Amino acid sequence: MTNKSDLELIQQLLEIYDQKAVAEFLNEVSPDRWCRETLNRWVKGKASPKLTHSEYLTLKELIPSPKVTKENCEFRFIDLFAGIGGIRKGFEDAGGLCVLTSEWNKYAVKTYKANHGSDESIHKFNEDIRQITLSEDESISEAEAYEHIEKEIPEYDVLLAGFPCQPFSIAGVSKKNAMGREHGFECKTQGTLFFDVARIIAATKPKAFVLENVKNLKSHDKGKTFRVIMETLKELGYEVADERYEGTQDPKIIDGKHFLPQHRERIVLVGFRKDLNVHDDFSLKGVLQQKPEQPVSxxxxxxxxxxxxxxxxxxxxxxxxxxxxxxxxxxxxxxxxxxxxxxxxxxxxxxxxxxxxxxxxxxxxxxxxxxxxxxxxxxxxxxxxxxxxxxxxxxxxxxxxxxxxxxxxxxxxxxxxNSVVVPVFAAVAKLMKPRILQAIINDNQKKVDDAA
Incomplete structure (x- = not known):
């Protein structure tokens, strides 16, 4: 092994574990040979790492391999506000390949990287979604922001986002007009992190999306927040599943207790691009049909x-x-x-x-x-x-x-x-998968027809 590959491996591990932990891993193979000071000297370039073959293999095993690769994936997705990857895990189980992850919390990033593999040739890791959307720079036009988003995000099919629910700041349309700026969904949602999700959807037009939040999103600010979100998604050209449900039990509110012994209600918004014609009759009612016959106790x-x-x-x-x-x-x-x-x-x-x-x-x-x-x-x-x-x-x-x-x-x-009940989203992914695959076919045909 070359010193360069040794150092790259160590640096990759130190993104997940502290120096003491890495030294302990090494000492399991070579007792009393390593300490955190040695690793610190390597990282600072004051010494050249020289691992034995056994030591290298021990550390290599700590880096997870991707569960789905670009050779065998059936669709591609991006994982926004990823946390520790609960929604990702469900969609990987359905054959999806993650091509971009965005998560700002440094501790969550450690856990995420410790458990989810990454093919660096196709997968990108982003810490702050606003670095992609440029939403904090008011001098950037929407066209410039969209161009930047398209450049930063690899080609994908499904957007996943467990976005935080912040109070919506609905700016006045008249003020936007006076400034010569657009006032569609960008006006209604600016100032919230949902705005960043909406901006990415507007720029990249994914075939489908899954948004997750607490149940109380529906009642926040007397329902105004939720209404703005639904209007925004509709304006962007998407049909949201069960938008007009009838009855007392909203299929969009899913309780994790049906899959694991924990009462945990979350709202799940699934949307398909209307022009791809795969959204008809899709309902999240099918999620509970996948609950286990004998739940885990x-x-x-x-x-x-x-x-x-x-x-x-x-x-x-x-x-x-x-x-x-x-x-x-x-x-x-x-x-x-x-x-x-x-x-x-x-x-x-x-x-x-x-x-x-x-x-x-x-x-x-x-x-x-x-x-x-x-x-x-x-x-x-x-x-x-x-x-x-x-x-x-x-x-x-x-x-x-x-x-x-x-x-x-x-x-x-x-x-x-702060995470999600993974089997819930595995069920959501399984339910969506046939529509996602059909949407990919329809989108490819649409591109051919448009080019003709």
Whole structure:
């Protein structure tokens, strides 16, 4: 192996793991040979790395290979506001190839890169979507922005985006007119990150898109936010699935509890380009038809033995216990969520790292004995471990530890709490796939007809 290839491999790993962790990986092969100071000297160019063949192979195995390649992919997609890749994972399962990822959180990027392979000849990694859309530079015209977007984003078919829902800032059309600027969807959505998604859709005209957000997106600002989003997507030439649903259960609101033991409702917007004529009769009702006959139980997700650090301290457990009792007396529902092997857990949130109160694993606590019984006090509940969270979200199968978590517990809890239930989006991708493939055929034919 050349020193150059050794250094490139080490630099790639240091984008995911810290120097101490990489040294520990090396020491598993060559005990007591490596330390973080040595790696630091390599990175700074003060020494030339020389790995043995075994050391090189050990580090190489830590870099994931793409699950889908450009040779066997059936369609291509981009992954915006990617987090740790939950939506991507579902679409890869359907044969999709990711050609661009955009995620700004440096800790989420580490976890993403630790688990999702990248073919650098076709896949690009972007940290800030605004570097692609140029949305922060008001001197840039829309035509210039679109040209830049087309240059920065590889050819693709489906846009995926779990975009943040920020308050919409709806600028006045008269002000836009006075400035000589456009005032279509760009006016209505500017100032939000949805605007960046809409700008990419406008510039690249993907055959389909999948947008994900919290259920409350529908009611935000008395429904105005959601109405602007739907009008914008329609203006861009897309038909959104189940836009005019009838009945009490909106198919666009999907609860993860149908696939894994966690109550987690999210709104999913699926749209197809109208001119490709593949959108008729498509409904997300088909997602729940794919739910497993025998759902995974919480007991299958939980480990029998965990580190003691995940058990609540007596002080924290007493605080949560008293807090819940106080609100119960007032008739409020605030309090902890204690789960057993057959429970359906509350929604895992990004604040889980603080006290774990929404999902506490019962370890035999007897409410009648309370805190005065020393033996009972030993049965205090515990938090989920990050690995159990990965299973609860569908990144790992029950009993598996294949999903890599290269960050601290605090960051891991935030990442899983901000992510999606993977099997839900695997079902969405499976449902969409025939339409996506037909859209590709229709689009190619359309290009031929237009050129004739």
């Amino acid at each position: 919480l007991g299958q997700i939980l480990d029998k033995e965990v580190d003691e650090k995940y058990i609540l301290t007596p002080k924290l457990w007493k605080y949560l216990y008293d807090y819940a009792a106080k609100h119960k007396e007032k008739g409020n529902g605030f309090g902890f969520g204690l789960v057993k092997e057959n429970s359906v857990a509350r929604t895992l949130s990004a604040r889980y790292y603080k006290d774990g109160s929404e999902i506490l694993v019962d370890r035999g606590w007897d409410f009648e004995k309370g805190f005065d019984d020393a033996e009972n006090l030993e049965n205090r509940p515990r938090r989920l471990t990050p690995l159990e969270c990965s299973r609860l979200m569908g990144f790992s199968a029950p009993g598996s530890s294949d999903f890599k978590i290269p960050v601290s517990d605090t960051q891991a809890y935030k990442q899983f709490g």
